Amino acid sequence: MQNILDRLACSSFRSRFVLKEQERRYVQEKGREKICSHARDFVLKRLSPAFIPNDGKQTPMRGHPVFIAQHATATCCRKCLQKWHGIERGRVLSLKEQEFVIKLIMSWIDGQMKKILDEKIYKNIDNLP
Numbered sequence: 001m002q003n004i005l006d007r008l009a010c011s012s013f014r015s016r017f018v019l020k021e022q023e024r025r026y027v028q029e030k031g032r033e034k035i036c037s038h039a040r041d042f043v044l045k046r047l048s049p050a051f052i053p054n055d056g057k058q059t060p061m062r063g064h065p066v067f068i069a070q071h072a073t074a075t076c077c078r079k080c081l082q083k084w085h086g087i088e089r090g091r092v093l094s095l096k097e098q099e100f101v102i103k104l105i106m107s108w109i110d111g112q113m114k115k116i117l118d119e120k121i122y123k124n125i126d127n128l129p
């Protein structure tokens with residue numbers, strides 16, 4: 001998992017995506033469990049079917065932290081899933097593959113939330129007299 005996240009961090013396109021304050025607040029307000037169930041829902045409805053009419057365009061660039069996470073982790077569409085994760089198109093995602101995608105999305109979100117926490121701690125230390 002960390003390997004994949006490291007590989008994604010090297011892509012200038014993928015690493016452009018970050019959780020902004022509004023999205024981080026949303027994650028905090030909803031709680032991790034709720035966000036995870038949203039991720040599950042999106043993956044099931046927008047990514048799992050064998051045939052997706054608007055594949056490549058089904059994941060908005062903004063609006064929900066999970067959408068941002070999907071672009072950052074190349075789990076936004078079946079084309080990206082194939083290119084980055086070797087999961088072929090044209091068939092239903094297995095339960096195992098769905099779990100993998102959800103885990104990847106949540107790991108990325110965890111990383112974003114942790115990064116902000118680290119920065120805050122760092123800033124506080126910086127402000128010490």
Ligand SMILES: [Zn+2]
Nearest residue numbers: 056076077080
């Ligand atoms: Zn994509």
